[in-house]
Amino acid sequence: MSTPARLHGVIAEFTNPTDLLRAIEEARAAGYQRMDAYTPYPVEEVSEALGHHGSALPGIVLVGGILGAISGFALQYWTSAIDYPLNVGGRPYNSLVSFIPVVFECTILFAALSAVLGMLALNGLPMPHHPIFNAPRFALASSDRFFLCIEATDPRFDADEVRRFLERQAPRAVSEVDA
Amino acid sequence: MSDGARPAEATVVPPGAIIGPGQTFGSVTDKISSAVLDRVPRGWWIGFGIGLSLLMVFFTALGMLFTYGTGVWGIMIPVGWGLDIINFVWWIGIGHAGTLISAILLLFRQRWRTSINRFAEAMTLFAVACAGLYPILHLGRPWLAYWLVPYPNTMGMWPNFRSPLVWDVFAVSTYATVSLLFWYVGLIPDLATLRDRSKNILGKKIYGIFAMGWRGSASHWHRYETATLLLAGLSTPLVVSVHTIVSFDFAVSVIPGWHATIFPPYFVAGAIFSGFAMVATIAIPLRAAYGLENFITLKHLDNMARVMLATGLIVAYGYMMEAFFAFYSANLFERSMMHLRFTGPYAWSYWLLILCNVLIPQLLWFKRVRTNTIGLFLVSIVINIGMWLERFVIVVTSLATDFLPSSWGIYTPTIWDWSTYIGSFGLFLTLLFLFIRFLPMISIFEMRTLVPEAEVEGGEEHS
Numbered sequence: 001m002s003t004p005a006r007l008h009g010v011i012a013e014f015t016n017p018t019d020l021l022r023a024i025e026e027a028r029a030a031g032y033q034r035m036d037a038y039t040p041y042p043v044e045e046v047s048e049a050l051g052h053h054g055s056a057l058p059g060i061v062l063v064g065g066i067l068g069a070i071s072g073f074a075l076q077y078w079t080s081a082i083d084y085p086l087n088v089g090g091r092p093y094n095s096l097v098s099f100i101p102v103v104f105e106c107t108i109l110f111a112a113l114s115a116v117l118g119m120l121a122l123n124g125l126p127m128p129h130h131p132i133f134n135a136p137r138f139a140l141a142s143s144d145r146f147f148l149c150i151e152a153t154d155p156r157f158d159a160d161e162v163r164r165f166l167e168r169q170a171p172r173a174v175s176e177v178d179a
Numbered sequence: 180m181s182d183g184a185r186p187a188e189a190t191v192v193p194p195g196a197i198i199g200p201g202q203t204f205g206s207v208t209d210k211i212s213s214a215v216l217d218r219v220p221r222g223w224w225i226g227f228g229i230g231l232s233l234l235m236v237f238f239t240a241l242g243m244l245f246t247y248g249t250g251v252w253g254i255m256i257p258v259g260w261g262l263d264i265i266n267f268v269w270w271i272g273i274g275h276a277g278t279l280i281s282a283i284l285l286l287f288r289q290r291w292r293t294s295i296n297r298f299a300e301a302m303t304l305f306a307v308a309c310a311g312l313y314p315i316l317h318l319g320r321p322w323l324a325y326w327l328v329p330y331p332n333t334m335g336m337w338p339n340f341r342s343p344l345v346w347d348v349f350a351v352s353t354y355a356t357v358s359l360l361f362w363y364v365g366l367i368p369d370l371a372t373l374r375d376r377s378k379n380i381l382g383k384k385i386y387g388i389f390a391m392g393w394r395g396s397a398s399h400w401h402r403y404e405t406a407t408l409l410l411a412g413l414s415t416p417l418v419v420s421v422h423t424i425v426s427f428d429f430a431v432s433v434i435p436g437w438h439a440t441i442f443p444p445y446f447v448a449g450a451i452f453s454g455f456a457m458v459a460t461i462a463i464p465l466r467a468a469y470g471l472e473n474f475i476t477l478k479h480l481d482n483m484a485r486v487m488l489a490t491g492l493i494v495a496y497g498y499m500m501e502a503f504f505a506f507y508s509a510n511l512f513e514r515s516m517m518h519l520r521f522t523g524p525y526a527w528s529y530w531l532l533i534l535c536n537v538l539i540p541q542l543l544w545f546k547r548v549r550t551n552t553i554g555l556f557l558v559s560i561v562i563n564i565g566m567w568l569e570r571f572v573i574v575v576t577s578l579a580t581d582f583l584p585s586s587w588g589i590y591t592p593t594i595w596d597w598s599t600y601i602g603s604f605g606l607f608l609t610l611l612f613l614f615i616r617f618l619p620m621i622s623i624f625e626m627r628t629l630v631p632e633a634e635v636e637g638g639e640e641h642s
Contacts, residue, residue: 018636040204041368041627042400045635052401061409079329079337088341101346101424105353108417112357112410116364119406123399126391133394139375141395142368144204144627 008131008179009035009151010162012171013140017043020146023169024049027150030165034154038132038147060118061111068110072103135177149177192476197291198629199473207474207626211619212376214469222468223616230608237602241316243595249319251595258578258590263317265570266600268425269453270310270607271351272446272566274358275418276454277303281361282414285407291482293625294474298465298614299458300362305610306457307355309603314347316599343427350424357417361410364403367393368624422450429573435516436577439504445497452490452536453566455483459559461611463552465620474621477550484549487562491540494569498537512582524589525576528568535565 014020020037024046027035037046080086081093091098120126132138132149141147148169150162159176166174192199243251254261277299284292315324327348329338338345370390377383393399426446429437459480466475505517520529539561548554580587614620627633 037397038395041624047401055405057405076340084337098341102349105349109353115409116360128392142372142375143208
């Protein structure tokens with residue numbers, strides 16, 4: 001392997017999602033495993049071609065929601081029935097029915113926080129710098145260009161070979177990305 | 180560009196299209212981000228100036244209130260809830276359209292929502308900010324507002340969780356938090372676009388910080404889409420719960436005219452009705468001022484008008500049922516309260532409400548009104564006024580003439596009631612204009628999914 005140690009990967013720039021998708025499929029067929037695509041909007045087909053199925057996120061949100069419900073109820077039960085039992089209009093201290101709205105709101109609040117924080121944590125964000133930003137013209141990934149990067153950690157990675165491979169996929173440009 | 184002389188129909192957007200012809204990834208990005216990065220139209224300064232002036236009115240009104248107490252308002256016994264609570268319910272209702280557009284229409288895969296969801300969500304946030312202030316101002320000692328929150332304190336006391344007013348604290352604060360999260364998550368990819376396009380060093384840094392290093396990786400998008408769907412699924416019951424709980428503030432009490440089981444659905448429908456009216460009120464001048472006819476098309480206005488028509492009919496049904504309940508209950512107090520609504524000292528407000536919310540919205544049956552920007556704008560203003568009157572009728576007429584005629588009283592808002600109301604538009608407009616100036620008012624990345632070149636050829640079909 002003649003790979004310089006300080007290479008993040010080799011990146012190809014495409015002008016439309018169709019070419020990107022074809023390139024991903026070719027790369028998978030050629031046996032490359034470590035790659036990532038960068039698109040200006042979510043392209044479902046690209047995620048699927050890269051093998052992103054399912055996610056831990058719904059589970060995290062479910063746990064968050066359940067914790068929210070338990071906390072909401074525990075707060076009300078402990079304050080109203082144990083720490084500060086107050087007779088309001090002869091209602092029972094543990095006024096289950098009256099506690100429903102707060103339990104509901106806490107469920108939603110905790111679940112929504114889990115969804116956002118969980119998404120950010122799983123994505124490793126915030127991450128102010130990433131080697132991919134070294135790629136020339138990468139700023140266009142947030143505008144109108146589609147990028148495919150085959151990363152140096154791929155077991156079959158060889159910079160020259162990957163470059164030749166990507167050049168066959170009708171890209172607009174191919175370049176190496178410094179780590 | 181003015182909407183007055185030449186209606187937007189002059190642009191060649193085919194009827195029924197939700198995006199103008201010939202748009203590309205680049206043109207969508209350029210057009211929307213240029214409103215933030217390039218020019219500041221003179222209209223923006225005028226609008227911002229008006230907003231800021233009204234905000235000063237608000238501060239003045241608050242200064243009076245904090246100095247002299249709630250006595251500066253016209254509220255008294257029996258009408259202890261005046262314009263402050265009316266405005267609270269009115270503003271929070273307006274917010275509901277934003278969540279409806281961003282969450283419920285997303286779940287129903289209504290792609291036309293894309294170009295209006297961003298500023299509708301912003302409108303939600305700012306409306307909730309205005310709404311949330313009123314109950315706090317109403318406390319009398321607003322600096323003790325934190326007593327509403329359950330926290331261990333030296334008084335050894337806790338809030339009474341059996342009270343709808345405490346439910347309100349949880350509902351409104353959860354609603355504000357979740358709306359903010361949803362809005363911010365939606366902004367992240369667009370903040371990355373602004374980071375990458377901004378020529379201004381400081382702008383690049385600030386947008387960069389808030390974009391959190393977003394790089395559009397396919398695995399990130401995958402989780403991002405999951406998170407958005409989950410948030411939409413969570414916001415949908417939330418938005419219904421918020422106005423339901425607001426209606427409990429009334430319905431759980433025993434005041435004639437408040438104690439009705441129809442309140443929750445009727446409040447939620449009214450919230451959506453007024454919210455869509457406010458979205459239209461904002462969208463119509465905005466698309467004219469920024470030349471966004473290709474993105475906010477007549478199809479959008481038509482769809483919004485249809486939602487207004489449908490929810491308006493539900494609201495009209497609510498009014499009918501309120502009157503019917505009073506009659507059918509055979510309860511003396513309910514009947515006389517209803518009778519006084521029709522003929523009593525506040526009868527003008529009831530009949531004006533019927534005119535604004537029931538009669539005039541019937542114009543929306545006509546496609547010519549729905550797709551006429553000026554016509555729809557005027558109807559939406561009328562609905563905004565009508566929905567404010569609805570809350571006035573509910574809050575004031577019920578309290579003013581409740582049970583014993585000897586304890587009845589007439590509430591007349593003072594100048595400080597009105598300036599607190601007018602001033603809250605200052606807060607709303609100032610925030611709205613700052614948003615338009617510094618953030619993309621239309622979701623850029625979602626608009627990219629609507630352009631023809633987003634179609635993946637030869638790929639498997641995923642519908």
